[in-house]
Amino acid sequence: MRTERSVGAGIKKIKAVMLYSFLSLYTVISLYPIYFAIISSLKSNTEMFINPFALPKVFRFENYKRAWEIAHVGTFFKNSVLITLCVTTTLIIVGTMASYILARFSFKLKPIVYMYFVMGMMIPVQSTIIPIAFNIGTFRLKDSLPALILVMTAFSISMTVFILTGFMKGIPKELEESAIIDGCNVFKVYWKIILPMSVPAIATASIFNFLAAWNDLLFPLIFISKSELMPISYGLLSFFGERQSDYGGVMAAIVITILPPLIAYVLLQEKVQKGLTAGAVKG
């Protein structure tokens, strides 16, 4: 009896060791490319491939300086901050306004309007870029950041409305209605009650929109030709195209590119996971 129990405990222990070794192995696989980019960004070209796991012997921070200044990664970074900020803010404003109406008002066409907004989640961005490129040519919008920002905004409206409307439907009506009885007009109710109460959903949607805007490559590719206007994804690619042999510099640029999303992710893990999978779960 006693031996049987200890055999059982032994098997349990072996199982646990196997489980955690497997999970640790997969963790290494998941994180290694990031680790590789970070250590390589501090190495010289010759050192990079000698031992792809070892820390650099000398930390070559000049790779970062070279990337940031000479390869204009600093400019790309600032452009991306500007673009991402504008897209995310515009989406919060127009998204919450439309969603408030769709969640709380009643009019005949409402179901159709809602369907019209969310059907955009089905539209593959990729199948619209030829006409968008055509329109850029026709209206002379090449290298126009405002136009790029508005187009990126347009393509995130469906998801934003989907997330926000679903959430706003669940806000208790009492607060809103007592404010209405007190004589607040629609702007005041929206500003003082709906917006503050929607913060969790706004955060979820904004994380999604921030990542989409920061990481986007396709729209910048067809909108931007001047290197001083490129956002970081595109800038990184053009840097790589021009200086393929500057491994350390390219690696530094990669690290700079992934840093803001990574920081956001480390700080807000669960929220980021929720934001990115929001479209997959029925609201």
Next chain:
Amino acid sequence: MDKYRKSAVPIVLFLLPAFLIYTILEVVPIIQTFYFSFYEWNGIGGVALKFVGIENFTDLMGFKGFWLSIKNVIWFLILSLFTQIPIGFFLAILLSTYCKGYRIFKAAFFSPLVLSTTAVGLMWYFILFPGTGVLNTILTSIGMENFTTSWLTDKNTALNSLILITAWISSGYYLTIGFAAISSIPDEIMEAGLIDGADGIKKVFYITLPLIWESVKISVILVITGILKIFEIVFVMTQGGPNGLTEVPVSLMYNEAFKYGHYGRGSAIAVIVFLMSVFITIISLKLMQRKSYDE
């Protein structure tokens, strides 16, 4: 209250900005895509469009590159279905059932999804570097020198490399979906299963999987629609090469339009990609709706 909720002015005023941006910049271009697919022209803006009827589509039917891209995307799709979903759901089951410190693992497995595809593509480009790249170095050091190759230009490994990298990126997504589904199973059901003698593998196949089958189905649809429009990883890492062996419909569309100036043909491919993803989404939504009526 009724008056407030039906007042026309705020309804129109609040809906208008989102409506205009979305309509002009997203809905109109998708309609233009259809229109353009019946024309041919050779430059962006300020050039005459020439009506060619369905010629762009009939041309495509005889264009080998198009069929190669279809073949590639189907292979991409099949392998993705058999990597992303099994890996994701396997990890979800492991983490939710057996693992106390799941948070940290879940966070690590999900992390590739927050990174830009450009950055991910370049990181892997260096890992798969021909000759002295990381993977080749590892293979050599464990005595598997015969397996070293230039992964992204070797015709036997290029497409599969992209597929595995996509699986590396996306499996965490299906892990999260699976994990959420498993967490929503009531404890009583799991415990009842244990009393009935379902344990280990049996429990997974007879209790867990049937209960989360809806989320498996959603995941299958997401993989299909996601892979149909796969583009950036191809564009960053191989640009369709070697010899079109990693070309997928969207990268072909991009190259045809912006590299060779075949805008009409590109639009025809765009229409096909659009119709396929909408068709699959609608069919699958219908299937799921019917399921919930049955219940």
